[in-house]
Amino acid sequence: MTKNPQLSEDGALRHLLTIEGLSAKLLHSILDTAESFVSVGEREVKKVPLLRGKSIFNLFFEPSTRTRTTFEIAAKRLSADVVNLNVSASSQSKGETLLDTVDNLAAMGADMFVVRHAQSGAAHLIARHVAPHIHVINAGDGRHAHPTQGLLDMFTIRRYKQDFTKLKVAVVGDVMHSRVARSEIHALTTLGVPEVRVIAPRTLLPKGVESLGVHVYNDMAQGLKDVDVVMMLRLQNERMSGPFLPSAQEYFKYYGLTAEKLQIAKPDAIVMHPGPMNRGVEIDSSVADGGQAVILPQVTFGIAVRMAVMSLLAGT
Amino acid sequence: MQLPDPEQLVQQLAAALKPRLHANTALVGIHSGGAWVAQKLRQQLGATLALGTLDISFYRDDFSSIGLHPQVRPSDIPFAVEDAHIILIDDVLHTGRTVRAAMNELFDYGRPASIELVVLIDRGGRELPIAADLVGARLELTPNQNIQVTLDPNNQLKLSLHER
Amino acid sequence: MKIHIKNGRLIDPKNKFDGVTDLYLAAGKVAGIGQAPEGFHANREIDASNLVVCPGFIDLAARLREPGYEYLATLESEMQAAVAGGVTSLVCPPDTEPVLDEPGLVEMLKHRAKSLNQAHVYPLGALTQGLAGKVLTEMAELHDAGCIGFAHADAPLIDTTLLMRAMQYAATFGFTVWLRPQDPFLANGGIAHDGEVATRLGLAGIPACAETIALSTIITLMRETGARVHICRLSSRDSVELIRQAKAQGLPITCDISINHAHLCDRDIGYFDANANLIPPLRDQRDRDALRAGLDSGIVDALCSDHTPVDENAKQVPFGEAEAGATGLELLLPLTLKWASENKILLIEALAKITSAPARILGLDAGHLSVGHNADLCLFDPSADWRVVANALKSQGKNTPFLGYAMLGKVHMTLVSGHVVYEA
Numbered sequence: 001m002t003k004n005p006q007l008s009e010d011g012a013l014r015h016l017l018t019i020e021g022l023s024a025k026l027l028h029s030i031l032d033t034a035e036s037f038v039s040v041g042e043r044e045v046k047k048v049p050l051l052r053g054k055s056i057f058n059l060f061f062e063p064s065t066r067t068r069t070t071f072e073i074a075a076k077r078l079s080a081d082v083v084n085l086n087v088s089a090s091s092q093s094k095g096e097t098l099l100d101t102v103d104n105l106a107a108m109g110a111d112m113f114v115v116r117h118a119q120s121g122a123a124h125l126i127a128r129h130v131a132p133h134i135h136v137i138n139a140g141d142g143r144h145a146h147p148t149q150g151l152l153d154m155f156t157i158r159r160y161k162q163d164f165t166k167l168k169v170a171v172v173g174d175v176m177h178s179r180v181a182r183s184e185i186h187a188l189t190t191l192g193v194p195e196v197r198v199i200a201p202r203t204l205l206p207k208g209v210e211s212l213g214v215h216v217y218n219d220m221a222q223g224l225k226d227v228d229v230v231m232m233l234r235l236q237n238e239r240m241s242g243p244f245l246p247s248a249q250e251y252f253k254y255y256g257l258t259a260e261k262l263q264i265a266k267p268d269a270i271v272m273h274p275g276p277m278n279r280g281v282e283i284d285s286s287v288a289d290g291g292q293a294v295i296l297p298q299v300t301f302g303i304a305v306r307m308a309v310m311s312l313l314a315g316t
Numbered sequence: 317m318q319l320p321d322p323e324q325l326v327q328q329l330a331a332a333l334k335p336r337l338h339a340n341t342a343l344v345g346i347h348s349g350g351a352w353v354a355q356k357l358r359q360q361l362g363a364t365l366a367l368g369t370l371d372i373s374f375y376r377d378d379f380s381s382i383g384l385h386p387q388v389r390p391s392d393i394p395f396a397v398e399d400a401h402i403i404l405i406d407d408v409l410h411t412g413r414t415v416r417a418a419m420n421e422l423f424d425y426g427r428p429a430s431i432e433l434v435v436l437i438d439r440g441g442r443e444l445p446i447a448a449d450l451v452g453a454r455l456e457l458t459p460n461q462n463i464q465v466t467l468d469p470n471n472q473l474k475l476s477l478h479e480r
Numbered sequence: 481m482k483i484h485i486k487n488g489r490l491i492d493p494k495n496k497f498d499g500v501t502d503l504y505l506a507a508g509k510v511a512g513i514g515q516a517p518e519g520f521h522a523n524r525e526i527d528a529s530n531l532v533v534c535p536g537f538i539d540l541a542a543r544l545r546e547p548g549y550e551y552l553a554t555l556e557s558e559m560q561a562a563v564a565g566g567v568t569s570l571v572c573p574p575d576t577e578p579v580l581d582e583p584g585l586v587e588m589l590k591h592r593a594k595s596l597n598q599a600h601v602y603p604l605g606a607l608t609q610g611l612a613g614k615v616l617t618e619m620a621e622l623h624d625a626g627c628i629g630f631a632h633a634d635a636p637l638i639d640t641t642l643l644m645r646a647m648q649y650a651a652t653f654g655f656t657v658w659l660r661p662q663d664p665f666l667a668n669g670g671i672a673h674d675g676e677v678a679t680r681l682g683l684a685g686i687p688a689c690a691e692t693i694a695l696s697t698i699i700t701l702m703r704e705t706g707a708r709v710h711i712c713r714l715s716s717r718d719s720v721e722l723i724r725q726a727k728a729q730g731l732p733i734t735c736d737i738s739i740n741h742a743h744l745c746d747r748d749i750g751y752f753d754a755n756a757n758l759i760p761p762l763r764d765q766r767d768r769d770a771l772r773a774g775l776d777s778g779i780v781d782a783l784c785s786d787h788t789p790v791d792e793n794a795k796q797v798p799f800g801e802a803e804a805g806a807t808g809l810e811l812l813l814p815l816t817l818k819w820a821s822e823n824k825i826l827l828i829e830a831l832a833k834i835t836s837a838p839a840r841i842l843g844l845d846a847g848h849l850s851v852g853h854n855a856d857l858c859l860f861d862p863s864a865d866w867r868v869v870a871n872a873l874k875s876q877g878k879n880t881p882f883l884g885y886a887m888l889g890k891v892h893m894t895l896v897s898g899h900v901v902y903e904a
Contacts, residue, residue: 005751020680029386036371039390044398045424048374050384099796119798120682121752129796142800143682179682207685208676311374315383 005127012316015127015136016309018145019186027191030308031155037304040077050311051080054111058084059101060139061117066275067139067149070299071114074306080112102126106134112314113137120144120179135313137306143179148309149274150183152302154191156294157229159301160270164191170223170265171214172199173233173255173282174244176206180274181233189213199223200255203244220255224264232257232273235282248281258284262292270294317455322465322473325436325452326353330360332450333403333434340429341401342366346418347389349407349465352473353436357405366400368393375417391421398426407465409435412446437475439463481523481898482506484516488528488859492535493832494839494848503533505855508898513851524900528859531892534831535847536568536599536856538838540736540784541712542809544570544601545876546589548577553789553876558809559598561875563902565785565810566858566891568599569839569846573658574606575633581606581617583625590626598901600856602842604631604658607646611635616646620653628842629656629710634759636664640697647707656841659698660712661719662760666690671800673715673763677746683800686761688716695719699726702733710841711735713786715760717770724779734841735779737771738786739815740806740881744768748881754795754802756881758786775833776823781841783819783833785812789877807877811868813860814887821888827862855898864890 006015006022013026040048056075058068068084075082087101102113112135115123120142127136140146154164161167169188175181175198188196189212198209199217210216217223224230240248257271271283271293279285287293343365345354351369358367369392373385404418415433422428432449439457457463462478485503490513492498504512504520511517542562545553562570572589574580580589586603593601605627609615612635619630630650637643637659650657667690672678674685695711699722702709714720714737726733740758745768749756756762774780788805795802812834820830839847849857868885870878894902 033384033388036374036388036390039392040374043393043424044426047424049420050374050379097793097797117798119800121800122798124752125754125796125798141682141798143684145682182680182682206679207674207687208679211676212680311379311384315379 005124008316013312014316015123016147016313017123017127017136017138019147019150019183019190020145022190024190024192027151027154027187030151030305030312031158033308033312034151034155034301034304037307038301040307041300041304047077047079049079051075051078051314054080054314055109056080056082056112056114056310057105057110058082058114059087059105059116060085061087061098061115061122062140063088064116064140067116070302071139071306074303074310077303078307078310080310098122098125099129102129106130110134112310114139116140118142137309137313140179143177144182146179146183148302148306149180150187151309152298152305153184153231153272153274154187155301155305156272156298157270159297160294161228164188164193167193167229168195168197168227169193169229169231170197170199170217170227171231171233172220172223172257174204174235174239175200175209175233176204177236177239178233182212184231185212185214197223197227201245220261221264224261227265228269230257230262230265230269230271232271232283234274234276235278240281252281256280256282256284257287259286259290262287272298275299317477319475319477320453322436322452322475326356326473327360329434329436329450329452330357333357334361336432337361337365338401340399341403342368342395343403343405344368344370344393344418344422346404346406346414347371350405352465352467353407354405356473357434366395368395370418370421372414372417372421375421377413377417393425396426397422397428399429402428402431403434404431405434407436408463409433409438409446409448409451410441412442412444415446416444436465437463482511482520483895483898484520484522484525485528485533485859486525488531488533490533490849491828491831492849493828494535494836495850496828498828503849505895505898508855510849510851510853510855513849526859526893530861531859532827532862533857533859535835535849536858536894536896537566537812537834538842538844538847539567539570539787539809539812539834540782540838540841541738542567542570542572542785542787543575543789543805544572545789546576546592547585552791555592555596557874557876558787558789559593559596560902561787561807561809561873562599563894563896564874564891566813566860566894567785567809568856568858568894568896569602569844570599571602571604571628571842573631573633574604575611575635579606579611580604580627581609581611581622583618583621586622586625586627597896597899599896602626602628604629606630607632607657608637608642613637613639613642616649619650619655623653623655629658631658631712632660634660636662638664643697644701644705647701647705647709651705651707654708656708656710658710658712660760661691661694661698663690663694666693671757671761672749673746673761675746675764677749677764681749681752688718688763688767691716691760692718692722695722699731699733702726702731708732713738713741713760714771714774714780715741715763715767717767720770720774720779723774727779734781736782736784736838736841737775737780738784739808739811740786741768741771742775742783742819743815744881749799752799753881754797754799755806755879755883757799757802757804758806759804772819772823775819776825782837783812783816784838785809787875787877789875790879792878795879806880807873807875808880809875810873811880811882811887813858813891814889815882817862817889818887855895857895858891859893860889860891862889864888866890
């Protein structure tokens with residue numbers, strides 16, 4: 001097997017493609033750096049000159065306003081020049097291949113690509129292809145990984161719960177189709193969380209999910225018991241009714257997070273969601289807007305975490 | 317070379333600073349040596365004086381060649397920079413690039429009324445047109461020499477000289 | 481042309497011969513073994529010291545990409561790859577463009593292949609017109625045109641009634657039906673074995689039961705129809721067990737696995753290596769071990785290259801969008817030897833999997849070296865090591881998960897009907 005494609009020869013992070021295989025030390029150093037960027041975000045001038053003159057291309061083959069926007073803000077706060085490309089609409093329909101598109105943008109002087117693609121492994125393909133000075137950040141590839149989301153979730157947990165090694169964390173919902181879930185699980189296990197649980201009906205759990213180091217629950221009452229952190233996953237509209245689930249209503253009844261179900265968790269448990277939320281499907285409004293939700297801080301921290309990742313990559 | 321006692325230098329700097337304080341003066345130490353010196357000066361000058369620290373990692377001019385410093389600390393400026401009289405404090409003044417970066421960062425917090433530079437040691441070797449307003453001691457060092465300020469377990473500043 | 485091959489280690493699995501001896505060829509046939517026929521004067525003497533001399537290999541699956549996909553490979557390039565790999569007979573699946581569902585197309589392919597004077601080509605006819613799974617082909621006509629059996633390649637056969645009728649019809653004439661078992665619904669949208677690796681990489685899975693369910697259906701229909709069936713490219717351990725049971729019951733069933741599945745498993749996808757995107761998907765290590773053991777015990781009859789040249793561009797895309805398949809003709813021998821050495825199989829038994837066993841499946845008088853019979857043979861150096869490098873492959877397809885692998889065993893010379901068609 002070839003070497004880890006996101007690390008350089010000396011073990012430094014060259015691309016961020018997945019959290020799997022990164023050390024706890026590296027994850028903590030990214031989170032530490034992000035702390036400094038949080039304070040930058042609280043200043044009058046929320047910008048630092050670190051990436052002045054660098055060109056960052058947001059290459060989105062799948063529409064996503066929110067993630068693209070946070071990457072854009074992060075890049076701009078680092079003083080980089082940002083170009084947004086929604087490729088689904090333009091060149092792909094003209095038959096240009098993914099790597100043709102990348103080559104063209106590289107020729108325009110790109111220093112970094114932030115890539116979102118519907119196919120698992122697309123960011124790996126680009127990272128293998130680009131010249132050595134170009135960095136790639138995976139902003140979500142198929143069902144595989146969404147490492148910056150995983151990192152910002154860890155940042156959020158660290159802010160509220162400090163010590164990872166004393167936590168019980170439940171990841172609830174459509175694990176099968178979720179890149180967020182995979183990145184969260186890798187991050188949690190790497191950072192030493194002793195008990196990571198997944199809670200979902202069996203149709204939404206991928207085969208052999210236990211091999212990721214999680215305990216499987218099919219029942220919220222058991223799965224949420226004594227957990228410190230509840231990480232909800234988004235249920236895609238097209239999966240609410242069909243071969244995976246009979247209806248959104250039944251899903252909400254058994255797997256939606258309500259105030260009542262949240263009481264099973266620890267009293268000081270925090271509730272997270274990667275957004276955008278389906279209120280009344282995976283989460284009840286009273287929980288989403290309640291005192292235990294840290295969903296908006298997640299968004300704020302997301303910018304700092306992305307600034308940290310961009311500046312760490314650009315500096316290698 | 318006989319090195320001066322840094323704790324004594326702090327005493328001298330505090331004495332020299334005292335008459336220069338305004339109502340709106342704040343001390344800002346550059347992480348990490350400058351922050352220690354700023355802390356010590358504040359003990360001498362009065363605990364009511366505003367104190368902040370700067371980590372200039374995000375403003376360094378050598379980022380593209382050496383990358384991000386592995387242990388960036390958040391800058392902490394718990395007062396309004398706008399219209400403040402800032403006493404910027406560092407341990408060693410050498411090329412002047414750190415001070416340049418620190419001033420750039422300060423301006424991102426607001427427009428100060430004035431900035432004065434106070435350093436424990438001026439070792440020469442400037443690469444930018446920057447001069448300190450108050451200097452604890454001037455040392456003539458060769459480019460191969462490196463002077464380092466550390467804080468010992470008893471909270472005492474120490475100076476040490478290294479050959480590269 | 482009379483050829484005298486001296487001092488080689490002759491290995492002939494069918495005749496159970498393994499020893500150093502001389503071979504005499506004349507008029508395209510084996511004229512003598514060990515002893516020259518009377519009055520034999522060789523036009524050419526070949527010193528085969530330190531080489532193995534064995535029947536030319538018979539590959540049960542090699543896509544030559546003609547007709548229709550000449551931009552991927554041509555008959556010329558792939559026939560050169562075949563003989564460079566010691567392959568003297570090959571079976572090509574009907575999934576060409578147009579599909580091999582008309583006698584004229586088969587005759588054309590046979591004619592083109594014959595004119596190249598290299599390996600023998602045995603086409604499989606399509607089981608249904610256009611491989612669309614709706615209307616039977618003219619199997620008897622296609623057989624007369626040169627089809628050695630009837631297959632559905634990797635095209636889905638959704639209608640079980642049609643499958644049963646196709647088997648009945650083929651059985652009427654005694655034709656063998658070649659099927660790769662896969663339930664199209666369970667496999668729908670999948671690109672990797674449904675297991676831990678796919679879960680980790682976020683690749684949509686094809687469960688092993690997609691294969692076993694289809695295989696169970698086929699075996700049941702064999703009992704119903706009496707058809708003889710060759711099962712192509714097994715991938716899972718449960719399938720090996722199903723085949724064992726069917727054989728124990730005396731059903732006329734045979735099967736093969738590909739060199740890729742004999743050596744690799746889903747972990748070899750690594751970091752989304754599109755070269756490991758194969759049909760059927762690489763399954764887990766226990767599946768691979770069961771396939772290898774099945775090959776050893778004889779439950780799995782033969783090993784094939786499943787040669788599928790794919791354009792480089794079709795692999796330079798994300799894993800799930802990549803075209804499946806790997807080049808294999810030139811890797812058949814070294815990967816057979818690799819299996820033999822890793823599983824401690826005698827050379828003569830290993831070579832049986834690519835000579836006498838496929839000949840038996842095809843019902844051909846081939847895959848052995850006997851006086852008076854056709855002289856298709858291969859001379860190879862069993863201890864020559866080489867590295868798989870794209871540019872060194874004769875095939876137009878450079879795609880293989882074995883790129884960069886060290887191989888042991890290199891073809892030195894290939895003869896078809898007594899003529900030297902390849903010399904290293």
